Structures are given as C-alpha cells and as structure tokens.
Amino acid sequence: MLKTPYLLFLGDAKDALAAKVAQGIRDWRPDHAVGQMRLDGCKADLGIPDMTVAEAMEKGARTMVVGVANRGGFIADEWIDVLVEALEAGMDLAAGLHNRLADVPRLAEAAARLGRELHDVRHPTETYPVGSGAPRSGKRLLPVGTDCSCGKMYTALALEKEMRGRGMKATFRATGQTGILITGAGVSIDAVVSDFIAGAVETLAPANDDDHWDLVEGQGSLFHPAYAGVTLGLIHGAQADALVLCHEPTRTHMRALPDYPVPDMGAVMDMALPHARLTNPDARFVGICINTRALDGAAAERLLKETEDRFGLPTVDPVRTGVGRIVDGL
C-alpha cells in the first residue's frame, strides 16, 4: 500500500499522454492528489496546483508518484535531484517504470539512510500461492478485451465509481502498474512468475461480503499471441460472476502486431466464457464497453445500437454514455 496523499511528478512530459498515470490519479482518486510538480519544458498540466516539495509536505503529501513516462519508460537522470529532494523532505517514492527506483544508487542510498520506502509497482516483491480454484464469497466482475489497451482499466474504474455512487460495495482491484499507482495497491500481474498468475489474482480479490463487488482490472487478450497466458490466468483466478467485453472499434490489428487482426467481439465472448465457467459456472457477459473516442457522435450512437441489437447486452461507452446501464443489470 502506498501512503497517501501524493505529490504528482510530471517531469518534462512531452505531451498530456506522457503523463497519463498522473492524469489517471487526478481523474479517479482526486483526493489523493495534493498537487503537481513540473520541470522546465513540461507540456502536461493536470489543472491542480503546482507545488514545490516543501509546499506539498505542508499540504500533507506522503508519497511522490512518478506520474510520467518518457520514451522507453525509464527513470531519467534529470529527475533524480528532485526525487532525492522528496526523500529528504520526508516522502516515499512510487513509480511503475521498467527500471527500478531501488536500482538507482542515489535513490537507494537516500531511502536507506532516511528510512523511506521505494515502491516499484511494476516489480512484485511478494510471493503468491498457486491457484486453488476454490469458490469464494463475494461477487467479482472482470473486463475482457478484444486487444490490449482497449479500455479495460477505464471500464473497471468507471464501474467502481458508478457502483459506489449508488451506495453499492465496490472495490477496483489493480492488475497493472497504472492501476496500482492510481489506487495505491494491487499486483502487476504480467510480472508474476507464470505458475502463480491465477493464485496472485485469488489473493488480490479475496473472499468478501456476499453483496460486495470486486472490479478486477483486465489485462491482454485471449487473442494476443504474446500475452494470452496472462489473460487466461486472470480469467481463472478472478472467478468472475460478470464479464464485460471491451473493444476499440477503429483498430485494425492487434497492438504492435500488424499481421494479427483484431478479433470479432462475438468470437472473444465465445472463447472467454467457457474458460470463465471453469472456475465460476455462473459466469456470464453482462455488457459491452466500446471506446468510441475516434468516432463522431452519430457513428458512435449507431455502433453502440448495432452492437446492442446483435448481442442483446447493454452496450455503452464509459466516457460518452457512462456505465449506468451495465450496473442496472447486476
């Protein structure tokens, strides 16, 4: 668990997209974000107060979160002075980059000397049991994608917000570094040793009250030739009662693989459901989320309606229409 609230470090982000981790925290956990810190040339802006380390400490910040990814996803040399300053002032550090904060000598030295924590959320340090497949109490929902990066995290967070807004018991369970930084906890499931994928998810989303919903963040796609193993372990470990299909309609091929077309939505549901029913015989699809950002209003409306007519499931865009109609059916 990361200590909250955070000072969000945007570094020298080249554009808004480079700061998407920070933006995610700002959007989904606004109470966690006391301020932002930007270096010269930073092109991102979260619309919250710019602060020095000292000012953030005064506002109660406990952790500086590296909310920016430069090209390559590595900790940049130009960031180190500020990161050390945060440690000196009393904050922990958290990042989800490829290399570890703990492997940067100046950061490791300062953290050890000062008794601060360095959270490298992409690199799990816990060990997990193998999956048991044993039924557990509580309800769980899992988004399943036609591809990677098609809106699964956003869908789960939007469902959590909608459900909490209705007074339902609901908890987002992060399985990737962005989700972990947003909510302060979770397991970077693609970094777990492969024997323990399902077991890690069982640990992440444990038995709970009968009327409590875990919204488990999805990963990858059963149709992605590199990552499908992660997806299947996640499906088995989640023991989902409810599945939501996620799709980005303008993509023509699987992420980074021009020779692999994006599968049909129906094919993904047909493949995922028998797998889900291995560990939860009651699993069913309860809705479809389509990311229509690249479509105009009329085209988006038409696609949502056509998809809903074809599959007979509430079909929404979490941004354009909200996810209320999916929650209505739970």
Place this chain on the structure above:
Amino acid sequence: MLKTPYLLFLGDAKDALAAKVAQGIRDWRPDHAVGQMRLDGCKADLGIPDMTVAEAMEKGARTMVVGVANRGGFIADEWIDVLVEALEAGMDLAAGLHNRLADVPRLAEAAARLGRELHDVRHPTETYPVGSGAPRSGKRLLPVGTDCSCGKMYTALALEKEMRGRGMKATFRATGQTGILITGAGVSIDAVVSDFIAGAVETLAPANDDDHWDLVEGQGSLFHPAYAGVTLGLIHGAQADALVLCHEPTRTHMRALPDYPVPDMGAVMDMALPHARLTNPDARFVGICINTRALDGAAAERLLKETEDRFGLPTVDPVRTGVGRIVDGL
C-alpha cells in the same frame, strides 16, 4: 547447456518414484549416464554401475545431477558433503529442486573457489523477449493434456526417439525441470515471468530446417485452474503444426483439486485447437496418447480402439504400443 556425461546422484531415495529424474535420464539419454551414486538406505536402482566420485571422474563424468526428490523437493543437508566432493573433484552440479544449489552457502563457496557451474534448472536465469507471433520455418509438435502429469513429456520423448530411429530430424525441447535435466537444455516455462511465456517458447523452439521437427514438451492443462495460463502461452509460442492429446484414463479429478473433474478428451481438443490456430492456422490434432498403465491388457486395448473410433485419430499408449502410428501420419 549441461556438460555431459553425468554421474546420477540418487541420494537416499525412498522408492523408485523419488528417483524419476535419474530414471528419465537413464531411459532417454543412456549415453549421458556413466553411473549412479546411492547413499545408505537408497531404495532406487537404475541398473547401472554404482560409482564413487573418483570413479565417475575416471569414466569422464562432467556433471553430477541430483536425480532424486525427497518429500518437499528440497536439497537435503545429508547430500551436501557428497555434492561438495563432486565439485572438488572437477564436476559441475545440476538440480531441479525448489531451493537453489546456489543458495546453499557451502556449495556456492566451493563452486566460486573452483570455477564450477551450479545449474538450478527450475530457476531460469536468462531473460526472454515478448512473443512476436511471427511465423517461423520448421515443424513443431506439441502434446496437450487433459491434466497435469498425464504423459506429455513421455509422449514428446517417445516421438523424438521414434522419429530419430526413422532418420527424421527431430529435437525434444524441454519446458520443465525433469526434461531439462534429461536432455541438458531447455526452459522451465512455469518459472518464467508471465509476460514472456510465449516469447520464451519461441526462443526455445526457433526457426529450423523445413523438414525438422521440434517436439515441444507440454505443460499443465487448459482446464487446470492454477496452470492454464502457462499452457496457453505454450500453445501460442509453440506455433505447433501438430498437436497430440495426452490422457490418463483412471484419474477422476484434476491433480491436487478434488472438486475439478478431469475434462472429456473431446472438450480439450475443441478448446485447444482454436487457440493453436491463432499462431498457426494449419494446426491440427494428429493423434492421442493414453497412459494405460493402470489398466489390464484387454481393457487397454478396448479403450484405445474406442477412442480411435470416436475421434478418427491414431490412438496409442507410448509404452504399450509405441508411437509409430502417430509418426506414420506426419
């Protein structure tokens, strides 16, 4: 790669099964086994000469392989003196146990001082790329099981032997610790970080001559709620042209999971084939291997015939009938 040949260390094996790694080397790579070493009370016997470390060195042994697993699968304190003796005499050590040779201080110290290698084959030290899904030359065959431990490694090794006997180009590719110790190379796929399962298999069984067959060792089962992610990554990474279903007919539930019944053979083929065709559209099942050891001759013959009639695929027991009829069809 392990240096061959081996002195096979059987320790104080409680029975023949406890020495199954050593037995596998004896069965499949007899040229690699110059002798066995047994401690007092050892109940296993490979039927090859008992040797001291000095005698084995004289016969050319380069590596002492720990071919025994005690309860729990850990390196026993009583073995350490002999293991150090082997290092002192000039051999490397290899083991596939849960803890590492390299984590035993006396072994680590002796190996460092003497310049010997410690091979902990259950713990990959290489890093692998993410899978590319790109088609590659050569042919590959993958056994797919209804459960774990139902004969997939034996099937792949038997196919390799049969094919080599016919003068075909064939290479067994080990994906588990027993297979790695038997053949001296491979990847312990269930110990690879989950993002890299398929990529590790692509590396293990790379492009090859058009008429060369890789026999890739299978792992787990798509119906096992703990390990199916490993199985799916293996299916995608193998890009198998040919799949062989493996089944143990007397088992009533999935290994270690009394509440999960063993799936029907047809259901496993129906689930595996679409996954296999994602990365190799020509993938097809070419045969079925049933482990009939627990059946008498008449019952075994009846089951093989019934299964062959039902699925229209050559159905054999690799031990009882050999795998020749499957190779005939390749």
